[in-house]
Amino acid sequence: MQKNINIQNKKARFQYEILDKYTAGIVLTGTEIKSIRLSKASIAESFCEFNERGELFVVNMYIEEYAFGTHYNHKPRSTRKLLLNKKELRSLNKQVKNSGLTIVPLRLFLNDRGLAKLSIALVKGKKIHDKRETIKDRDNKRNLDRIKKSFR
Secondary structure (H helix, E strand, C coil), X not given: CCCCCEEECHHHHHHEEEEEEEEEEECCCHHHHHXXXXXXXXXXXXXXXXXXXXXXXXXXXXXXXXXXXXXXXXXXXXXXXXXXXXXXXXXXXXXXXXXXXXXXXXXXXXXXXXXXXXXXXEEEECCHHHHHHHHHHXXXXXXXXXXXXXXX
């Protein structure tokens, strides 16, 4: 009876070139997971960063306050810890520090056990000409689909 939650960051695929993907768990409170189950969250302006202890956090992720929460309700834009293996954390930290790459969330979803997961990606920023090329490819695909549809 659980509906499928799939909150995406559509701008990330346009603004960045995706190099590697990971799936991370999130440390949440009770009212936060209830709001996510109601699809009251956004990851459009969020990014991930490491603290001095090597832990990965998602910053600027918006989870709306739970409507039926009391004074124990959560803050909508607090930093939330991500859960990954130590090996994955070390390699991500090294790549971010050395080569100047960024970690961006792509998708927030619930797995089959009802746990909230965040699909993150190691990305490199696209240049303006790459973005123009992406727009051109999208327009060409749309025109081809129209032509195919008219021949049916």
